[in-house]
Amino acid sequence: MSDVPDTVTDPDMRARLSRIQQALADHLESVDPHHRLAGRPVSYHVIAGQTFEIVYRDVPSIDESEVLGVKRLIGEECFCRVSPQTAETLTVRFVVPLGGR
Numbered sequence: 001m002s003d004v005p006d007t008v009t010d011p012d013m014r015a016r017l018s019r020i021q022q023a024l025a026d027h028l029e030s031v032d033p034h035h036r037l038a039g040r041p042v043s044y045h046v047i048a049g050q051t052f053e054i055v056y057r058d059v060p061s062i063d064e065s066e067v068l069g070v071k072r073l074i075g076e077e078c079f080c081r082v083s084p085q086t087a088e089t090l091t092v093r094f095v096v097p098l099g100g101r
Helices: 009-031 063-074
Strands: 044-046 053-061 079-084 090-097
Touching: 009 044, 009 053, 009 063, 053 063, 063 079
Parallel strands: none
Antiparallel strands: 044 053, 053 090, 079 090
16 A cells, blocks of 8 residues: 555565555455444554554544454554544544564
């Protein structure tokens, strides 16, 4: 996928991040039956070479089962933070630590 940030030059890391993005693109709808994440704006960031951040914006709501489904798709240790974006929408952020692999 071409969404891997250009700052990632290590081929193994690029492949790892591409695998995560492809898994989300191919299977998100299967773990998101109410389409709360599917079709929402999503961005990918590598922060200081230490973490890979996946951010979904304009999410109306999210259930724990959907969060757990996305974590399974990511397939690696990761964390999720949900925060208000507006009075009606949320920002859902998944953070994947990149070290120690």
